[in-house]
Amino acid sequence: MNARKEDTLAVRISRTLADRIIAGEIEPGTRLRQDYVAEEFGASHVPVREAFRRLEAQGLAVSEPRKGVRVASFALSEVREVAEMRAALEVLALRHAAPNITPAILDAAEEATRAGDNSHDVRSWEEANRRFHRLIVEPCGMPRLLAAIDDLHAASARFLFAAWRLDWEARTDHDHRAILAALRKGDVETACATLARHVQWVGQRPVPTAGGRQRKAFAIVG
Amino acid sequence: MNARKEDTLAVRISRTLADRIIAGEIEPGTRLRQDYVAEEFGASHVPVREAFRRLEAQGLAVSEPRKGVRVASFALSEVREVAEMRAALEVLALRHAAPNITPAILDAAEEATRAGDNSHDVRSWEEANRRFHRLIVEPCGMPRLLAAIDDLHAASARFLFAAWRLDWEARTDHDHRAILAALRKGDVETACATLARHVQWVGQRPVPTAGGRQRKAFAIVG
């Protein structure tokens, strides 16, 4: 996914770290120590610091002035916040994208939906889901809006992996199909309404904690 | 406004540069050369680079991998984009803030509206306008959402200053009053609808260009 040669070292480091944080490989609250990271990537700490700034901007890390940066923690309230922001912005994007959506794009989106339904692990489901959402909003041609949506998807994925890290049950996504059907009919309003509801649905499931007990985990499943 | 001692050097540099870019002191497209900036602030270029990353995240600068960073340019399409994003996100925030808005907050917001009406220059009007909007959305208590709105306001201010750099005619803001009246009555839906329309209104005015001719300038006036 990452490590394109034309990118600067800091960009590559930030992407790798972002992947790890999203995948849940690094616990929320963990301190990211620049020397260790620098050593791992065989780099100095200057590009590492720049990578930290990028993570900060994406909301994946928080930095306190002279105390370093740590992986951002998250609570149920943040899951809801991201879900609502996604609903607001993706609907806006879809409304502008709709006139530019071609049958080929709808076919690709349907393909992504099928891929999601056939996924047996979270990672591949998330990848297919993200592809679906990206396909239908991209034709809006609003770069700033799309960048904001991308960042929110990264946060979503993080919540998702935290809850469904290990197991995943396959299921058919009726919302995606309803959105595509509405778009095929040219019924943009229904598509937007369905998308808004779809994205705001916050799934919950029990997750075993370290103490042997159970706690509820929440995530956006759409 | 800036230069708080507890902040890191990079933060202070980025804030100063952001102010300048927003105020239009630096032309869009201008290259920001790290050595010059470093020298001006009496610093090395490492914190300057980090400042650049922050500006990039705010959408005030764009960076090409080995070619340096330049002040972001902007077109009418971007003004519209920011206006629509602001409408979507501020309405979302207001809807959540409404139940937590106290009479004291409404009074402060009314004060801000009056201050805006009595402003005879763009900068003080913008400051009052921003205060109004911030006051009514802040009680939503959604930090990520508020941060996103802040960045959009910075972009808005930039467009505004570019169009009304020198002159400004005082005017009474009826929309702000209508929003406050609706909130006082507990009519959140009307308040949200008015806010959405208010923010999306893109003002335009002729501006003299260097060539002695005139071009249209566009800005969000709300």
Add this chain to the structure above:
DNA sequence: GTTCATGATTTTATCGATAATTTGACGCGC
């Protein structure tokens, strides 16, 4: 046993210098 101060260690923040890359100019051949 608890609290507070003190010193050692770790970690961050910054600097000065070097390597790599781009930009721009000049001159050569066509």
Add this chain to the structure above:
DNA sequence: GCGCGTCAAATTATCGATAAAATCATGAAC
């Protein structure tokens, strides 16, 4: 005159080292 390659100057990206700050542990006083 126009395109193209080469070289020099400017600029970015990175590194290693130093200074400053925070954390942690230890121990003394109460």
